[in-house]
Structures are given as structure tokens and as C-alpha cells.
Amino acid sequence: xxxxxxxxxxxxxxxxxxxxxxxxxxxxxxxxxxxxxKISFFLxxxxxxxxxxxxxxxxxxxxxxxxxxxxxxxxxxPATFGYLLSPERKLPSTEADLVDHPPSFPPSSIKLxxxxxxxxxxxxxxxxxxxxxxxxRQLISITKCDAIVFKTCREMEGPYCDYLDSQLGKQIxxxxxxxxxxxxxxxxxxxxxxxxxSNPKQ
Numbered sequence: 001x002x003x004x005x006x007x008x009x010x011x012x013x014x015x016x017x018x019x020x021x022x023x024x025x026x027x028x029x030x031x032x033x034x035x036x037x038k039i040s041f042f043l044x045x046x047x048x049x050x051x052x053x054x055x056x057x058x059x060x061x062x063x064x065x066x067x068x069x070x071x072x073x074x075x076x077x078p079a080t081f082g083y084l085l086s087p088e089r090k091l092p093s094t095e096a097d098l099v100d101h102p103p104s105f106p107p108s109s110i111k112l113x114x115x116x117x118x119x120x121x122x123x124x125x126x127x128x129x130x131x132x133x134x135x136x137r138q139l140i141s142i143t144k145c146d147a148i149v150f151k152t153c154r155e156m157e158g159p160y161c162d163y164l165d166s167q168l169g170k171q172i173x174x175x176x177x178x179x180x181x182x183x184x185x186x187x188x189x190x191x192x193x194x195x196x197x198s199n200p201k202q
Contacts, residue, residue: 010038017044017068026054026061033057042066071173072145077152078160078172083110084120085138087167092135095121104167106159147171151178 011032015025022043029039038060043051045065055061074081085091088102098117101110112120124135132140142148148168153176154161161172187195 008036008038010040012040012042014042017047019047019050022047022051023054026051029061030054030056033060036060038062040064044068069146070144071147071149072141073149075151078150078157078164079108079110081148081150082106082160082163082167085142086163091139092124092133093121097121104163106163142168142170145170147173149173149175151175153177 011029013025013029015021026041029041033039034057040062041055042064043066045067048063048065052063055063082105083101084093084098086102086105088104089097095114095117098112098120099114101108125133128134128137148164148170150157150161150172152161153174156177161174164170165172
């Protein structure tokens with residue numbers, strides 16, 4: 001095919017911001033640039049130095065670094081997060097460390113039993129991805145994010161949110177309890193009958 005006869009396009013590339021996706025999209029961009037197409041390639045600012053050498057056509061592939069904020073959405077409560085992952089702790093923690101809360105943790109009755117602490121300490125050291133422990137993965141995400149989001153509200157866990165804010169130096173965003181919407185469908189008759197028979201008082 002005569003590539004010169006093909007109309008040139010200006011193509012925007014906005015891949016998923018994971019390194020494997022970025023490199024794959026950049027390889028495709030190189031192939032398109034060989035055919036005379038212009039590429040506007042959007043990627044995180046921090047990734048640009050790692051990918052510049054893959055750009056074989058800098059006259060046609062224009063890198064546009066973005067400054068998108070990264071949020072760590074945490075599915076455990078601020079109290080649990082502060083108890084287990086506070087910077088006041090030496091991480092990774094041993095089972096003996098986890099029995100008691102960190103020194104400046106808000107006044108609380110939270111205290112782990114030894115068997116609970118043992119299980120958490122061993123889980124933290126389990127591999128969670130090639131050559132990365134579960135704890136290491138959590139700490140990388142927490143360290144590199146711009147803010148941490150919890151599904152709670154200040155009325156429920158305000159002191160623990162303030163504790164994390166002071167310890168992590170990151171903005172703590174509260175999304176509310178995030179309750180599911182009540183179901184709108186009706187229960188099948190056989191299950192409704194079964195529930196009535198099983199729980200006649202309800």
C-alpha cells in the first residue's frame with residue numbers, strides 16, 4: 001500500500017495509566033507515526049521520563065503530561081486504618097506490636113487479641129503480586145496518592161480522621177456511609193412464603 005496516499009490523521013491516545021498499557025499504546029503510536037499520522041499522547045507527568053526513549057517519532061508523537069490526582073479509596077474504616085497502618089508503628093508490625101494501639105491513637109477500647117494480631121501480621125507479609133507483599137502494596141499506594149477517601153462521615157469517626165490527617169499529612173476525604181439503594185424489585189412468591197413460614201413473628 002502507498003502510505004503517502006493515505007490521509008493523515010491527528011489521533012489522541014489516552015491509555016489506562018498503568019505502565020504496561022502506556023508502553024503498548026506508545027508502540028502502536030510509533031506504527032501509526034510511520035504512516036504519517038500525528039499522535040497526541042496523554043500520560044501521567046511522573047511516567048514521561050520512563051517512556052521518552054520509546055518515542056521513535058518525536059516530530060509526530062507529541063507527549064502531553066497530565067497532572068491527574070491519585071486517590072486511595074480505602075474500604076476499611078479510619079479507626080482500623082489508623083490502628084494498623086499508622087506511621088507511628090514500625091512497619092511491617094509484629095504480632096506483639098499489633099496488640100496495643102499506636103501511642104497517640106485516639107482514646108479507644110480497640111485492642112486486638114493475640115491470635116487476631118498474629119493473623120494480621122502474617123497476612124501483611126503474604127505475597128500480593130510478584131515479589132510484593134500485601135503490606136508493601138498498601139504502603140506504596142498510601143505514600144504515592146494525593147488524598148485518601150473513606151466511606152464514612154465525621155459524626156461517626158471524626159477523631160480517627162483527624163488522627164490520620166496529622167499522621168499522614170494527606171487530605172482525608174469522607175464519602176459518607178455509601179449505603180446501597182433499597183431494592184425496587186419484589187420478592188419471588190416462593191421465597192416470601194418461605195420467610196413467612198420460617199419467621200412467623202416478622
